[in-house]
Amino acid sequence: MLWTWPTRRYGNVWDEMDRLRREMDSVFAPFSRSAATAEFPTVNVWTNEDEALLTAELPGVNVKDIEVTVKNDTVTLRGSREMDELKEGETYIRRERGAGSFTRTLRLPFQLDGDKVKAEYRTGILQLTLPRAAADKPRRIAVTAA
Amino acid sequence: MNKLAKRQQEAVEKADETLVFVPRVDIVENEHEILLRADMPGVTAESVDIALEGQELTITGRCQTQAPEGYELAFGEYQNGNYEREFTLGDSIDRGNIKAAVKDGVLSLTLPKAKESKPRRITVKAG
Numbered sequence: 298m299l300w301t302w303p304t305r306r307y308g309n310v311w312d313e314m315d316r317l318r319r320e321m322d323s324v325f326a327p328f329s330r331s332a333a334t335a336e337f338p339t340v341n342v343w344t345n346e347d348e349a350l351l352t353a354e355l356p357g358v359n360v361k362d363i364e365v366t367v368k369n370d371t372v373t374l375r376g377s378r379e380m381d382e383l384k385e386g387e388t389y390i391r392r393e394r395g396a397g398s399f400t401r402t403l404r405l406p407f408q409l410d411g412d413k414v415k416a417e418y419r420t421g422i423l424q425l426t427l428p429r430a431a432a433d434k435p436r437r438i439a440v441t442a443a
Numbered sequence: 444m445n446k447l448a449k450r451q452q453e454a455v456e457k458a459d460e461t462l463v464f465v466p467r468v469d470i471v472e473n474e475h476e477i478l479l480r481a482d483m484p485g486v487t488a489e490s491v492d493i494a495l496e497g498q499e500l501t502i503t504g505r506c507q508t509q510a511p512e513g514y515e516l517a518f519g520e521y522q523n524g525n526y527e528r529e530f531t532l533g534d535s536i537d538r539g540n541i542k543a544a545v546k547d548g549v550l551s552l553t554l555p556k557a558k559e560s561k562p563r564r565i566t567v568k569a570g
Contacts (some may be wrong), residue, residue: 327512339521343514354484354521356548381480386473393467396483406517421484421548430541 319351327394336422337399345432349405349427356421357394363418365425367411372427400420448516462524466550467505472529477534477554483526484548491550493543502550515549535559 343350353374355363363376377398383389410429415426455506479502483491483508486504494501504526509514535557 335521340518341516342518342522343511344517345514349517350514352508354548356482356484357480358547362551381469383471384473386472387478388473389469390472390477391468393471394469394480395467403518418547420487420507420545421482 326370335405336401337395338401340374340401340403342403342405344406347411347429348431349407350426351403351425351427353401353423353425354421355418358418358421358423360418361406363416365414365416367409367414367427370408371402372409372414372425373400373402374423375400462522462528464524465528466502466526468528476534476556477536477548479530479552479554481526481550481552482548483545483550485523486526486545486550488543488545490544491545493552495532495536495538497540498532498535499546500532500551500554502530503526503527504550521547538543560561 337354338355340353342353343352351372355376355378358378360375362378363374365374366375374418375398378396380396405427410428410430413428417424466483468479468481470480471478481502481504483504483506485508487507490505490507492503494503505568506523506525508523510523532554535556537555540555544551
């Protein structure tokens with residue numbers, strides 16, 4: 298994810314390569330838009346024949362500040378995270394968490410039924426259930442012998 | 444699914460024990476306490492652990508997120524894993540009164556300063 302970074306990984310060589318690539322991407326991020334890590338929030342999309350599940354890591358965001366719109370095969374997430382305001386006599390010792398507004402649009406592999414989209418926010422993770430439009434589902438056509 | 448996609452799916456599916464992320468934090472200090480906030484999406488109050496040993500503060504969190512069953516990963520940008528981060532505290536902390544809460548994947552930690560470490564006002568008497 299964007300806000301946290303793996304420190305150690307005793308995984309296989311592929312994970313290590315992936316980590317290196319992401320580190321390089323982050324170093325060169327100002328020069329390149331290719332890195333997925335440049336996007337916020339980071340998302341995972343899961344699909345089966347009937348629907349897609351989209352999860353996005355959005356810790357500490359007010360649900361009221363999240364807006365989801367669906368059109369055809371695209372889904373757009375909009376929202377913002379407010380900055381914590383300092384009270385009198387408080388000073389920052391460390392400040393790493395980001396704040397501000399974000400927009401992300403993703404195109405899914407099929408048309409969506411916007412009326413049946415469900416959105417849930419738990420433990421800082423937004424999960425969208427995006428059902429495939431009935432008209433877009435593959436249909437089996439029975440072949441009859443003449 | 445090709446090999447790469449499969450590997451990617453596996454990586455996202457399991458909350459790999461070897462995958463440890465460093466959570467981003469904000470630390471705020473005032474006269475009486477130190478307030479720490481850490482972004483740890485997927486972590487609940489039950490899965491977070493705070494240890495204070497001497498001046499070393501360690502926060503750990505277990506990600507509770509499971510991969511959905513019956514789906515294939517079409518697009519993956521983040522992985523599930525645990526969180527860990529260590530801090531060295533400059534002030535001594537009133538251990539008995541540490542407060543911790545987790546809300547929406549954000550850990551909030553209140554570390555009250557011990558009395559002896561609070562600045563003391565010394566009155567200077569004219570001789």
